[in-house]
Amino acid sequence: MKAITYHIPVLLQESIAGLNLSPSGTYIDATFGGGGHSRTILNALDKKGHLYAFDQDEDAVRNDINDRRFLLIPHNYSFLKNYTEYLDINSVDGIIADLGISSHQVDMAERGFSYRYDAPLDMRMDKTNPISAYELLNESTEEELRNIFSNYGEITNSNTLAREVVLARTILGMRTTAHLMAVAEKVLPHNLPLKKYLGQVFQAIRIAVNDEINNLQKFLLQSLDVLNPGGRLVVITYHSLEDRPVKDFFSSGNFLGLKHKDLHGNDNNPWKVITKKPLIPTDEEINFNPRARSAKLRIAEKK
Ligand SMILES: C[S@@+](CC[C@H](N)C(=O)[O-])C[C@H]1O[C@@H](n2cnc3c(N)ncnc32)[C@H](O)[C@@H]1O
Structure with missing residues (x-):
């Protein structure tokens, strides 16, 4: 099966632009899926660049990219830090996460994600869960x-x-x-x-x-640790329960959205928010891919 029928990437140009790629940099795609975002990142990298991708669904492995600059890690992105340490990745210039499930997961009746089909009650992204x-x-x-x-x-x-x-x-x-x-x-x-x-x-x-909200929070916290200063975190969300923690974390560095100032009154949010308001798909994109309808893109830069 071709990656495009597996999943049509959402907000592709906007999210890749948001990473502010440097051709020889090191990047992480936390949600590989059909690899749409990953392929576009690799196309923009030169031979010194590197891309590491995560996906906890073994089905995504069929979209693996044969490129010596690329490594697919078939695990939960909540282990981001474990893997960067294990693989000796000391410098990360940008991370992208396109949350939720892929079209492939929704459309495979037996995965049980969709109310359009009668299927066993499953809904696991990671089939070993x-x-x-x-x-x-x-x-x-x-x-x-x-x-x-x-x-x-x-x-x-x-x-x-x-x-x-x-x-x-x-x-x-x-x-x-x-x-x-x-x-x-x-x-x-x-x-x-x-x-x-x-x-x-x-x-x-x-x-x-899938314990999605806890995993998202673990991932966001670890992203802050692994990113280089000036590195970008780009997140696409599809509903308010995903969007809220991202928005709060970007605006304050915590999940309550509580803004702290240091003793001198300086704002000590570790992030510079690039998107004051989230970017959303154009009508044209939604007509082409109705599943993009609820997407919101937020971008922040580590100070
Ligand atoms: C919306 S799709 C990503 C599509 C991808 N950007 C593309 O262009 O094809 C989300 C993917 O992230 C994976 N995923 C969701 N939560 C995850 C997690 N906690 N750890 C690893 N992968 C996860 C899902 O299995 C799914 O394949």
Whole structure:
């Protein structure tokens, strides 16, 4: 399968421009996927340049790039620092992360990411993760489920939904995405389109299964450690739960967005924010690739 059918890269020109590439520099693509961003970076590097990429989904390895300047690390980007240390990478000039899941992951019915297909409850990006959506939905307590729906899906009737999941799994079993959809349909809040509600429910479970917010925070903190002064961090997010930590971290160096000043009243945010407002795709890009619709691009430079 060609990389372009695997995933169409989002905000490609804008994000690569945001890295402010120097041809002989060293860069990291934290979310390799189909390799669209990685290929564009490699094209801009000279023979001294280097690119390291991460992806925790073994399917992404099929898009590996045969180039001696490139190395694909098939692991979670939350191990960024472990790998830079292990590989003796002492100087990183820029990092890009294009968060969430690829089109390939959504479109493979058996991965269980999409409510468009009836499939086993899975939703793991890393297929070696022992906890899939099945374990999460069948083994979590009602309270844990309520917190997942409320925190990761911003679902307004998370109590009712959690109770209904527990009831359904006891009586009928909860094995497939169709079972989950039937439960969600039963408790659909008034005035909410079913597709929107299913989107929230599936998002909540996906985030919990892959521990996405914790991994994102670990990655952001480590990016600050590994980047050279003047190095850029470029992040593309797809929903507010991803965008908020990035925005807060860039504006303050912490996840509460708390701005600190030193004893002399100087701002001690480690970042210079390059995008005061996030960049978003043009109408043209959205027409060509509707999955780019909710993308936001933020760029910051390490001071
Ligand atoms: C939106 S896609 C990236 C697409 C890529 N930029 C391209 O142009 O093809 C996100 C990718 O990041 C991977 N991913 C998400 N979270 C990850 C994490 N914590 N560690 C490593 N890879 C991750 C997913 O498996 C997926 O392949």
